[in-house]
Amino acid sequence: MLSKKYIFLGCCISSLAGYAQDSLSVKNDVYIERHAINSVFYRETNNLSSLKLRHYSQNYTTVQFGYDQYSKKKYDWQEGSGERDLTFQSETHQILNNDLAVWGKAHFKSKQLKDIRFNENLDYNQIYPYFLADSVGGDLQMESYNFGGGLAKSLDKWVIGIEGYLTANQGYRKIDPRPLNKSTTIDLRGSVSRDVGNDYTLSLGIDYEFYKQTSRLSFVSLLGRPLIFNLNGPGVFSNLLTGMGPSGSSQALAYYENNTLRGTLIWSPKKSGVFAKGIIAQRVGDKYTNHSNESINFFTDEQFQVDLGYIKQYDTWYWKAMSTWNSRRMSGADGLFSTVSSSASGGYEKFADRSSYRYFADRYVGTLLFGTSNIWNAQVEVAYQEHQEQYISPFRNMSWSPLDISLTAQYFYQHHNNRLETTVQVAKRTIHDANYSFSNVNLASEIGHLLNNNWDYRISKPIFAEMQLQYLINLNNGKMPFVKLNAGYASEVELSKFALHVGLNF
């Protein structure tokens, strides 16, 4: 989980490097505006489109190429042991007439996902735990395309924002088992903000996300085919739906469709004051296979989040304190099937749904940021989480409570006309109250190994350290090339990560 977060942060930081202004001081200001961790924190907490009018004070455009890789020796089999990515990213944010901001982006990634087992799909977080799976797995080649943009328009005391994004992924493997997965995500967001007095803004946003994935698993070799599982829980699968599908099928098919609605309410200070935010979201999903015309699984995933904080800004100094409570409740159901002779129904007929899966998670986070944003920043974060995951038949229960403490420090060094950014982060995880019970599972089987392995990974207690160096060259012609180097390591899971990005801001 830590590595994902920092990869995400790294991508954000690297992709937000650049602007198109004339003077060095303005360029440096905008550069810091893009990269300072307190600015990133601001944009993450004020993430509605109607608030993006305030995200940047200057225009910027950036184009960059990058190579990223990470690998772990202890890992979740269904997520894989690592990635190697080649990326191209282009982004722009333009402020027009001080009352209109437009932005857009185009990203392309070519990925190689390593050593994935019991998951022949894409987008782990979208479809967990209902994977189409086999015990062999392997590396997965993937291409990802992401486009989108939006605008925010000020109308007196009101700001209206809209934005939309399209993500298309394709994943495949050219040796048996041969998955061919295609997924599409459409994300539409609308929001409105209104000034309340001179110091505060109240914002309301509604998001809708549509996600679908089609997975096709086939084999060229007729011999040595592994069993194909439709997992419907942590290591649990439907015996009836095991295999390729109806008699005569040469391919296993799975089709996923998720829909997410999210409402966000933000009370935010323009400079200093109390910050409050509430998020409520519901995601529902269905899974279909070629065994039946009816869904074999569906789930409901509800999230509720409250942020409360205080922000204080001086001339160049600031401090921010934020507390977050995020609560998540996920429930899943399995279809119960009986065999039917009609091939029109796919071979099986659903007669009932059985509520069978539960996931509860509560996350409590305290964050403190302080510093002088154009020279140095520091962030201390403490996050305590409680997780519980259950499956009813055969009954199994897992509960674990990680405590993460992280410290991030950032320093901007002026080198002639150029700028060197150094960011260092250290984090430590401890685990409290880790309990599990797996009943009626042959722990000597591959499914048993999967459960044990993934459980061991979940309760690992790594120490993580990461450093990022970014050097920005001012060419004095409005163009600013940059190079960014990132390296990190985590103990116990033996995570090692490396990234090199080069790009141009203008």
Add this chain to the structure above:
Amino acid sequence: MKRNILSAATLLGLALTFGGCAKDVLNEPTSQVNLVFDVPEISGTYTLKSLNVTFQEINSGITQTIPVIDLSNPSLQPTLALGTYNISLEGDITITENGNTKTYKLQGIKENVVISSASSGARVSLFLSDPAANFIFKEIFFTGTVTPEGKAYNGDKYFIIYNNSLDTLYADGLLIAQSAFLTTAKREYTPDILNEAFTSQQIVKIPGTGKQYPVAPGDQIVIANNAINHKEYNINSADLSIADFEIELLSSINVDNPAVQNTISVSGNMTMHNRGFQSYVLARLPENVSLDNWKSENRYTYSYVGTTGRVTAADGYKISNDYIVDAVNLSVEESYEWLVTAPQLDMGWSYAGRTNSDATRYGKSVLRKVLSTTADGRVIYQDTNNSTKDFIPEAKPTLF
């Protein structure tokens, strides 16, 4: 999609109710099932051993087993999780009747039983089966018929061999042998090998490479003397052109149907005794024993002392009792003297005439009794190794 539209409507309500953040408990929905067994009619007394009902839920693969201790109240009321079940019952039942005791399998299965409500019911038909089941003689028609003119007609005799097991068996290589000895003439044969082997001079073999002639459980094959439509010559006879095999008879009475595969003559020419004085066995040589080797190693010369004191010697083949899969002794009540098989092969005999040269025997066969019928309609025939009990004597031939 419909659920997502509903999501929008419930979002506000969710906001109001989510504050409780209750963790709902997973409860497995269950059903009270009334399971009733249809028990076959059992003659005699019986005892049960290891009789269990197994419920396999086919979605989860979870299996649970409940013992059955009594068939007098043939029902159970288990509590099961909702699902689709394959319900099976299996155990041993030892039946004692008229002093004879034999152990059978008592079985029953019902597949794809959907349990989807708080109370539900299912019914499972039970049947008996012999765990040692194999090929058996289902019917032996050895008497022949008479024409409308009253003349004896011999070419329409036949055997029906039936797969009484639960597995597909292959007829390739099966031996059908007629006893050299008569059940109506007991002799002190020397050397006496009755408890080791069956003596025969007339043996035929079903051809095949080993898996050329599969017989599914509940299927049968017909081995006719002459596999022709005998109705063309004798209205009282049967159409045996539907036979699977025909026996090559003595040339004087053989009528070949080229469309029907001939059996292989191993020894002599099979001439079925039309009064039923001889017995029959089905046998199969072990895979590693060739027919030629077996013949060379199992030549049997025997002799007996006649009532006049004269010693008579003869030759035949001895078929080890270990190779015999079924045996049927035949005789007539008036003349019966002994069983020409070891009693462990057959401890009784059947008949198609009560007296020697009974004129009413024509057009009658010996037909094995039905023991039970499975849920899918497969007939299981009685095979207690006692032809007296296992066969219906003087039965109407099934091919007529």
